[in-house]
Amino acid sequence: MPLPQFLSGNQLHLLVTGEAYFPALIAAIDASRDELFLETYIFADDQTGSLIAQALARAAIRGVRVQLLIDGFGARDFAPRFRALLQEAGVRVLVFRPQISPWTFQRHRLRRMHRKMVAVDGELALVGGINVIDDYDTPGQTPPRYDYAVQIRGPLAQQVRDAAARLWSRVAWAHLQREWRVASHVKSARRPWVGQSRAALVVRDNVRHRRDIEVAYLTLIARAREEIILANAYFFPGRRFRRALQAAAARKVRVVLLLQGRVEYALFHYAARALYGSLLDAGIEIYEYKQSFLHAKVAVIDGRWSSVGSSNIDPFSLLLAREANVFADDRAFALTLRTSLLNALETGAQRLPPAHWHAQPLMLRVRMWLAYGLTRFLLALSGTSRWQP
Numbered sequence: 001m002p003l004p005q006f007l008s009g010n011q012l013h014l015l016v017t018g019e020a021y022f023p024a025l026i027a028a029i030d031a032s033r034d035e036l037f038l039e040t041y042i043f044a045d046d047q048t049g050s051l052i053a054q055a056l057a058r059a060a061i062r063g064v065r066v067q068l069l070i071d072g073f074g075a076r077d078f079a080p081r082f083r084a085l086l087q088e089a090g091v092r093v094l095v096f097r098p099q100i101s102p103w104t105f106q107r108h109r110l111r112r113m114h115r116k117m118v119a120v121d122g123e124l125a126l127v128g129g130i131n132v133i134d135d136y137d138t139p140g141q142t143p144p145r146y147d148y149a150v151q152i153r154g155p156l157a158q159q160v161r162d163a164a165a166r167l168w169s170r171v172a173w174a175h176l177q178r179e180w181r182v183a184s185h186v187k188s189a190r191r192p193w194v195g196q197s198r199a200a201l202v203v204r205d206n207v208r209h210r211r212d213i214e215v216a217y218l219t220l221i222a223r224a225r226e227e228i229i230l231a232n233a234y235f236f237p238g239r240r241f242r243r244a245l246q247a248a249a250a251r252k253v254r255v256v257l258l259l260q261g262r263v264e265y266a267l268f269h270y271a272a273r274a275l276y277g278s279l280l281d282a283g284i285e286i287y288e289y290k291q292s293f294l295h296a297k298v299a300v301i302d303g304r305w306s307s308v309g310s311s312n313i314d315p316f317s318l319l320l321a322r323e324a325n326v327f328a329d330d331r332a333f334a335l336t337l338r339t340s341l342l343n344a345l346e347t348g349a350q351r352l353p354p355a356h357w358h359a360q361p362l363m364l365r366v367r368m369w370l371a372y373g374l375t376r377f378l379l380a381l382s383g384t385s386r387w388q389p
């Protein structure tokens with residue numbers, strides 16, 4: 001399987017949790033001159049949401065063309081006060097698939113816009129898994145949600161801009177806002193090299209790029225020779241992905257999974273754990289992150305390749321949602337991410353010993369397999385027939 005097309009000459013900067021991301025986001029908005037796109041799955045009515053909304057309004061007032069795209073399910077409670085503030089300032093706001101229903105599992109209703117991307121003047125971009133929401137809003141949680149984003153300068157920032165413009169224009173057309181459409185590719189001078197990083201933006205949609213993110217992961221896993229560290233908030237891989245990890249472990253590659261340790265969605269929490277036994281038996285190390293809620297979707301392979309983005313390793317991200325990940329071929333960036341992940345393993349996670357896992361109480365194992373069966377049933381109702389359990 002081929003690797004994605006990497007662009008050279010980029011500068012990548014890792015942002016760990018919202019404590020680093022939101023100041024960088026506000027600074028990027030405040031520095032914008034001509035054009036800004038912001039895509040987010042959640043835009044919460046809290047202090048962080050207020051700060052971002054105010055920054056977007058400031059940019060629009062000084063003449064920047066500001067486009068905000070939110071998801072119709074994730075941001076279904078988008079605050080009227082934000083909408084009024086942004087519209088008065090001249091910010092264009094669109095909602096991706098606003099028609100939602102909690103009582104249907106039809107596939108088209110589950111096709112959400114899960115990307116978290118920012119593009120500023122084609123010169124700077126942010127891509128990752130961090131929504132516009134306070135990191136500390138979970139009761140009883142002291143540390144922030146554990147998540148990542150990457151700040152990009154260089155030629156790849158223009159590619160992020162073009163991807164955001166394409167989706168924005170399609171949604172504008174669907175909303176009969178034809179005058180809001182923008183050129184998906186701006187003819188301009190070639191973006192100068194500003195660094196040494198080779199990186200690629202890999203998106204997932206339901207037309208031309210249905211399996212691009214999964215294929216990129218599988219290609220790098222198949223090429224791994226030393227180590228795979230993968231952190232993922234919602235880890236419910238299909239058979240193809242599990243076999244790729246097991247095959248890597250059989251080649252004596254160290255495979256480390258950092259997964260959600262706190263119960264956020266009970267059904268999914270227990271269903272995912274039904275898969276742990278076969279992974280542990282293959283020699284894969286599984287750590288559960290306990291310090292706070294894990295929301296990361298990142299990987300480091302052989303200390304060279306890395307991925308930061310919005311895509312979980314589950315059927316909704318890999319088969320239904322619009323996602324965006326940055327894959328990088330950069331040892332320095334990979335080292336920074338790997339060091340951060342190893343610190344999380346040591347200070348915030350607990351390893352699952354294989355022998356102890358197989359000695360789980362009977363009722364807990366029954367609960368896991370019942371959750372697994374129910375999850376498979378719900379996936380079948382949703383039409384995700386390409387996911388192989």
